Amino acid sequence: MRLQLTLFFTALQFYTRIPAPRWVHYKQENLSRATGFLPLIGWLVGIISGLSWLGGAYVTNISIGLVLSMIASIFTTGAFHEDGFADVCDGFGGGWTRDKILEIMKDSRVGTYGSVGLMMMLALKFLLLINLAAQWKNDFLALTLILITAHALSRLMPVFVIFTKPYAREDQHSKAKPVAQKISRSSLVTGSVITLIPLICLAWTCHTPFIFTCCILPAVTAYLLSRYFVKWIRGYTGDCLGAIQQVSEVSFYLSLTALWKYI
Numbered sequence: 279m280r281l282q283l284t285l286f287f288t289a290l291q292f293y294t295r296i297p298a299p300r301w302v303h304y305k306q307e308n309l310s311r312a313t314g315f316l317p318l319i320g321w322l323v324g325i326i327s328g329l330s331w332l333g334g335a336y337v338t339n340i341s342i343g344l345v346l347s348m349i350a351s352i353f354t355t356g357a358f359h360e361d362g363f364a365d366v367c368d369g370f371g372g373g374w375t376r377d378k379i380l381e382i383m384k385d386s387r388v389g390t391y392g393s394v395g396l397m398m399m400l401a402l403k404f405l406l407l408i409n410l411a412a413q414w415k416n417d418f419l420a421l422t423l424i425l426i427t428a429h430a431l432s433r434l435m436p437v438f439v440i441f442t443k444p445y446a447r448e449d450q451h452s453k454a455k456p457v458a459q460k461i462s463r464s465s466l467v468t469g470s471v472i473t474l475i476p477l478i479c480l481a482w483t484c485h486t487p488f489i490f491t492c493c494i495l496p497a498v499t500a501y502l503l504s505r506y507f508v509k510w511i512r513g514y515t516g517d518c519l520g521a522i523q524q525v526s527e528v529s530f531y532l533s534l535t536a537l538w539k540y541i
Contacts, residue, residue: 287302289312293316294323294358310460311465314437314468314469314472316433317433318430319433320429320431320473321476325422330350331344344408344411359521359523360396360400361517363517365385365392366517367521368385370391371392372389379510399524399528402528406531406535410538427476428530431473431493431526432530433473434470435523441463443508444514446511492534496527499522499529504522
């Protein structure tokens, strides 16, 4: 039990700004084993986002509350995944060879492709969530479950990519290298079970099993993106995983919006 707690807190301190207890000592070899808890980190981010939305909506209105919710999630993770998405936009937008793409993605500066891509991503996320709030008539229990499910599911997708695809960089000093070590099947199962729990709760709350179909688009999107990365750079990087998380999250909101329009 103590080992599992250690692995969870290892994931917590790597993927968020939330500090781990003092008794948890960071070990690089634990980071790969902690990957299975990434969807559980999604639970935490989703809960923080949901509470921020509820509090902001109570004090101001639903739209401002949503902006505050998005800010809270970004602050919680330190824009960890958004930064990866922007770097991927820059790398694949401005690079035409494997080496050039990897070089651009390693640059800490954000270019035009990254800025525009990130703005469009955040705008789409805002509009989809506002639409879902209107469809659910501001039911914050359902909306919080949507956020928890989306953050968990979108973080499960990179776990599958790590399990099935090779790491692209040969640089041993890459900060994402420990995460990219081959994970065990048990870690994949752990992440899948953690993701399934809020999904079941959401289906029960919405009284429809069709909620499970909303997992299809994120899974297909993650698969196609991972194939694209392998084609161009012969694998994935930490930035690629961040991009997959962001696109998978928005894909889930998009699927849910389309589903709820027709049921």
